[in-house]
Amino acid sequence: MTILVTGATANIGRMVVDQLIARGATDIRALTINPTKAALPAGVQVARGHLGRPAGLSAAFEGVDRMYLAPSPDNVTEVLELARAAGVRHVVDLSGEPESWWGSVCNAVEGSGLDWTHLWPADFMENTLTWSQQIRDTGAVHEPHPGTASAPIAMNDIAAVAATALLEDGHLGRAHSLAGPQILTRADLVAHLADALDREITFRTSTREETITALRPTMGDNTAWYVDNVLLDFAPPPESLPTTSVEDITGHPATTFDRWAHANAARFLAD
Structure with missing residues (x-):
């Protein structure tokens, strides 16, 4: 096969x-x-x-x-x-x-x-890497809504589910909604990164234009689209998110954002 x-x-x-x-x-x-x-x-x-x-x-x-x-x-x-x-x-x-x-x-x-x-x-934990340059340059993350919440998932957990579905029975005709194990606000994510990087990082509530300016060095031509269609149109999470989905499917706990942030701290600090 x-x-x-x-x-x-x-x-x-x-x-x-x-x-x-x-x-x-x-x-x-x-x-x-x-x-x-x-x-x-x-x-x-x-x-x-x-x-x-x-x-x-x-x-x-x-x-x-x-x-x-x-x-x-x-x-x-x-x-x-x-x-x-x-x-x-x-x-x-x-x-x-x-x-x-x-x-x-x-x-x-x-x-x-x-x-x-x-x-x-759900949104990828790796998407927070778009903050890397503004963290290095300003010690802050500039976004419009600090209280917006989601349950971000690590890419490797998505890959683990994909491998499970490819190798095991019971997944035909199923749509697996996947999320990370915790519901976190944007400000929560910044706080976890500050701990992982061992430096102070401020969340600065910003206008659309300020957010685009802060993200453009890492996102390039896609910045305005991302701000308008994701950050400014971020739907609140439903009352019940599939926060146990990765473990339910693979048998292994999903990666927490804190663990992911510590494992990837160097990626935020490297030019």
Whole structure:
């Protein structure tokens, strides 16, 4: 049973490869645009290709039974057609609810005729790395709403769920809403980072323009869109968040933000 991991040198895809190996999988194929720089573990088959260019993917799908599908909304229908033609049976996709930004991915997967498992994660803990430069430069985080709350999830926990769904029964036709183990405000996140970095970090409630200015060095051209569509339109969490979802599915506790912050402190301090 060959498992294809797409986006295998991107953040989550690379972690899916490691999580599959940790669970004893031995027939793994990794799709990457640059095999020579992939530095994938020994024994992992490396296939050259990119979801953004489906025409060159036929060979990557040969002999594949299951696949992890990184989000690629612009080409997802064509990618799935190639996968089905090659005999792929089960797709575990990283996407979102049908009405969300990545909803087109899960809709296309359901319409493909393949067995499916959706992964619908909350905001990533890694997204706080967009604060890194302003923390270094100003000792502060500039955002509009300190009390906005969510249950952020570590990317490696998403990868662990993906590997579990690829290897174990009981996940076909299921949409797994995933969240981290704690509901935290934006100010809470800053406080945890201050502890992990062992320095004072202030949360400064900021205007839209001030927030864009503070985030632009790390987010570039996507900054205004992110501020308008995420930070200024951040929906409050529902009364019941799936804070036990990772442990329920994998059998292992999810990563707390405090633990993640301490493990990644150096990433906030490096230029």
